[in-house]
Amino acid sequence: MILLIQYTLVFTSVLMLVALGGCFSEHSGVINIGLEGIMVFGALGGALVMKYLPVGLPGFLFFIICVCAAMLAGILYSLLLAVAAIDFKADQTLVGTAMNLLGTAAATVIVKAINTAENPNNPSSTIQYIAAKKHFLFVDGYEFNWFMVLAVILLILSTVILYRTRFGLRLMACGEHPQAADSVGINVRKMRYAGVIISGLLGGLGGLVYITAGVSEWKFENGVAGFGFLALAVMIFGGWKPTKIALAALLFGLFRSLSNVYTGFGFLNSLNLPSTVYNMLPYIISLIVLVLFSANSAAPKAEGIPYDKGSR
């Protein structure tokens, strides 16, 4: 049972962080299909820091550096989307898709290059961080980590930023009615950049949390297994609102963790379902959720439409 709770919390943190990232981007008016790629890059940034940082550093400092590295990697990668979608008016779906493929391909290339440089007979795309990971846990032996705390803090912060600050008001105006925002002197381009960058920050962090969830090495060839898209489903299910996103993430996190721990439950075991059923479960649930919640979508009205100053 405790295993289920800890996995649920880890996966909830991941989905919530990434979905919040998507939420910021979409509120600014840019559809971020590329979250998956951003996660991979965030994970890569974090993993590399975990690999090279001396394990002897104080735990808290180690944690902070890893988090910053993941966020920075996510932000840098998200700029690919920002430049293409905002300045070059590219098809956001196409660019996002390219970023997902590029994320996995580039991360694999980087990790393999590092591994073969160290040892020519090791052309694998795996990074290990067994020792480093211990810094993140706050009870030895259990998978409760500081990321969960950070995720809650960021959830609260996101809610405040979106609904209580000048920045949030302006950001949402850009996603709903950029012409209106422009007419009152708001720089739509800057706000959209801000939205995408925040999604890079949160998505990158989410990637790091994901690869430390219950494992202590990661094979980058596998990317993040569609988690970025699950996060998009969470975002839609959560109606683009942080608090609801948190609840949606909890639900999805629960189903996702079942595939890791279902063997520990007598009654699930007795059902004798193949393990693939549990693997599929989160995706099937998302489809059902999308079917139920897409019809009356609360999506920002101007999302996905490049802003052209000329069209008023």
Added chain:
Amino acid sequence: MASEYAIEMLNITKRFPGIIANDNITLQLRRGEIHALLGENGAGKSTLMSVLFGLYQPEEGTIKKDGQVVKINDPNDANALGIGMVHQHFKLVECFTVLDNIILGVEPAGKFGLLQKEDARRRVIELSEKYGLHVDPDAKISDITVGMQQRTEILKMLYRDNEILIFDEPTAVLTPQEIDELMQIMRNLRAEGKSILFISHKLAEIMAVADRCSVLRKGKYIGTVNTADVTMEDLSAMMVGRNVNFHVEKKPSHPGDVILHVENMTVASKVHKNNAVKGVTFDVRAGEIVCIAGIDGNGQTEFVYGLTGLEPLVDGKIVLQGKDITNAPIRERSVSGMSHIPEDRHKHGLVLDYSLEDDIVLQRYFEGEFTKHGFLRRPNIRQYAEKLIEQYDIRSGQGPVTMARSMSGGNQQKAIIAREIDKNPSLLVAVQPTRGLDVGAIEYIHRQIVAQRDAGKAVLLVSLEMDEVLDVSDRILVMYEGEIVGELDPKKTNPEEMGLYMAGAKRDTVKKEA
């Protein structure tokens, strides 16, 4: 106070490839006056305003504020000079409250950018009371009426202490009662020393509220007059350059059999929970033009969607030439003899990235003449398109292969009308067929509609233009809040009476012809 003028635009010239949008135009707005800017569509009003807001840089001319030459590079510069504008299409964020919309861009905020709305709310309420605007700052934009939304826009300018207020066609979306209220608000603003520029092509409103009026025609400056010194006819002549006879020449109608019978038609609204069309019943006969009149947003769009099959009915019955088409798909209605000139030619009427010939066969491509064994018969399509282009005088750069997108609005509309009329319908549904077109195109389209009537077709015209309604139709049905509130004879009624019906101030129980 160096100058009596709050803002001056002197000798402005703005060229675009192929046309001169503003040719040496001068506009001087006095402090504390209501100044009308009059002109037809395409006269250069919007270009001039875009110049004032820094969206375009003029090739020649200067702008002065209080007698000082100023340079306006973007809307922010204009805002900084105290120039504010109520756009024709409101710049409001629908899911925000009134207050959030007002403070957007000039938000009062404390530490970390946290919003502090209390003072702002107080100020908005104060301003709202001072000018008699009666706006609830906490209401959501999507929940309030169009009139309230417009007042929110006015409050946005007042909150920013704008001194020069520009109203771009502000009455197009309002009911007559709301128009009266707006006029009063404008007078209140003038009394407080604000300078107002009122862009319009509605003569009565200009006469009612403006002190002076500047007239533009085809990009040229015609002159400025005191409204007290002129009549409406004078202004009209200045605007169109001749005393146009708007009246459409037509013979009396001879209604024949009932072609369209609509009974108790009810259509749901997309924006609110109520029905947009509530139990509408009427007939259209062969050889008559029936017009649905009313202010924009009283259910006409939904009514047309319901009639043509774009939206399902909640209740009611539609019979076309004795055939029940209530639940028939769009294609079946079309084949059964219904033609539809849609309200929005870009949204519905044309595939803009199709060639003209492909757009011309949009309603007939599936017929044997144009398709055989699933393959298009290109030569026949070309031939047919060339015939219609010739017959309806559709002008385009490269004939049948011209991209529809590259054609002028008038010719796009001609293409649609050619397509819809040539399929020889028994019922022609024309929705705002002359919207945004110049006088020549309007006359042409009106003649085509009357010709269809004379050829024994039933015509249902939906129009927001009172002149069009009175001139073209044989019978007028006024729609108000989704109901037919009156049936009028254009020969016996007058604009004033129609206005009362359109505003819901007067209503008859229309005889049920069922």
Added chain:
Amino acid sequence: MQKSPNRESLLRKPGFQTLLASLLCIVLGLLVGFIALLIINPSGAGEAIMDIMRNFLNYSKRTTQIKNLGNTLVKTAPLLMCSLSVLFAYKVGLFNIGAAGQYVAGAGACIYCAVGLGLPWFVCMLASILAGAVVGAVSGALKAYRNVNEVISCIMLNWISLYLVNTLLSGVKNPTSPYTYSVTKKLVTVDGVQQVVDHPQALLPQLGIQGLFNNNKYVGLALPLAILLAVCIWVLLSKTRLGYELRATGLNKNAAKYCGMQDRHNIVLTMAIAGGLAGIGASMLYLTGFEDWSVTQSSVPGMGFNGIAAAFLGGLNPIASIFSSFFIQHITDGGAQLDKQVYPAEISSLISSLIIYFCGFVLFFKTSLNRWLDRRGEKPLTDKGGKA
């Protein structure tokens, strides 16, 4: 003086602009790939990027070259089908990122039909079309009737298809490896005991084409069939009533509805056709016996995603995508030519994903080019005005 207007009118041709843009995307993609190689190991980078571009030409013997060209072509056929799937859906305004999942479904169907049920190749192929079409139609129906974003539903279906196919094919797995039995075998139960027997009927006919490729036994029907289908898709889109309707739906959904086209029906039909194309693509690969399916694979095969690259690189033109598919497959195989102890083979996927990314800029490139031409076009006019 005479030449300049000619050159300009060539530059204005949409087809030429697309070609130019695609070439630019390739150059940029290769350039960034080259930079990556330089960073990994500067000394061999030039050679490595040439290796990727040479692919089969790296072999010194002419016969080996031809044989390996055959291998590239074997995988070009399915890739072409995936790219047709993507571009066909895109013409109707749908982004079929689900080609990958439809491909997986097709693979599952044809392998199971061949090995598990012992059916001949054309039945297996039909099964894969059907499987792909069903998966595609689900996304289409969700889009049409429930307004579910097709990108997200496609992604979910990609994973669902993968796990379903893994489960299905576990039944025909070779017990000594993670792979299924080859499609040349079939499982039969004799007296309650399962036996593996030869079943060559499931292989696609070679039609003698293998002879052209130094008896590369994998080359056969797939390639001409794929090219034929590309031509069919081109005809369908540009010459038929259905194509007219589908393009109208893609360009202006509202107008299509207004004139009585059944937009929802068309969306489902489009996605079903797109799915069928991706599905048949899978059978074009797996029914050659070139590869077997690993039932433990935990990532969706890249074929469908590369299809996106090929479709956009080909400017969304079915005929052009024949060439772009070959190019993408060519460099993908070229990646395998690299020295694995120095350079990772994924540099190829890096390049093809970069190409997709740069394709996002094509529209901007075209409008900028046109605007530049407009400005150039204006100048001579004003000059003339000055002289007159």
